[in-house]
Amino acid sequence: MKKIVVLSGAGISAESGISTFRDAGGLWENHRIEEVATYEAWERDHELVLKFYNQRRKQLLEVKPNAGHYSLVKLEEKFDVQIITQNVDDLHERAGSKNVLHLHGELRKVRSTADPNLVYKLDSWELNKGDLCEKGSQLRPHIVWFGEAVPMIVPAAKISSEADIFIVVGTSMLVYPAAGLIDYVPVKSPKYLVDPNAREIRHISNLTVIPEKAGTGLVKLVDELLAN
Ligand code: NAD
Secondary structure, eight states: OOEEEEEEOTHHHHTTTOOOSTTTTSEETTEEHHHHSBHHHHHHOHHHHHHHHHHHHHHHHHOOOOHHHHHHHHGGGTSEEEEEEOOOSOHHHHHTOSOEEESSEEEEEEEESSOTTOEEEOSSSOOOTTOBOTTSOBEEEEEOOBTSOOTTHHHHHHHHHTOSEEEEESOOSOSTTGGGGGGGSOTTSOEEEEOTTOOOOTTOSSEEEEOSOIIIIIHHHHHHHHHO
């Protein structure tokens, strides 16, 4: 079975109603990134950061996967599909995709500020100041903030190096190290980039750009791959 590796970004969830931040001029749901998605922001104001992620978690309960997410589930009929997502939502899993690696963490999980190995699934949408881990320290969102290390980049690079086909969808290819994963894909493997505002990536060989939304461009691409 051929292996298809998919690198997804915020754009694939846009048609579900979760906004990207680049499309909103550097704002994510009306907040500047430096205000809510950096370690400095957390140090400055635990409550603001917790409130922001509580709102994102609450919103997640109100949205559903879209045609783009479902098309990747269909791809599993004929291919070994591995998704590497920059998204912190769980829409790939809720659509039914089996193999999903989260590069930037997961909204539905929280972790200890004393021991990063203590990760918990949150039952409700709310995490508050004073919610503690078993060692007695404040819990924080299980999110890779800007400026923090990306531990899952190592397995993600290995998976990318094994791709027979590589699909990039809904990402500006501006956030590193995620954007560098395409460099690990074998030169001979076909690569596709589905994004209505796709930038030119000159140094990548075998790349086909599909300047469309996931709901149309990705769905068509999946149908073509399944038909061939
Ligand atoms: P990004 O850098 O991945 O850029 C979003 C891209 O999506 C843009 O290039 C845009 O042209 C494209 N796009 C917009 N609508 C689309 C559609 N319908 N179909 C396909 N592509 C579409 O993502 P970002 O918004 O800059 O966010 C970067 C980081 O911020 C993420 O990696 C994540 O950690 C966090 N974030 C997560 C979510 C989420 O989990 N859904 C949402 C926003 C931000």
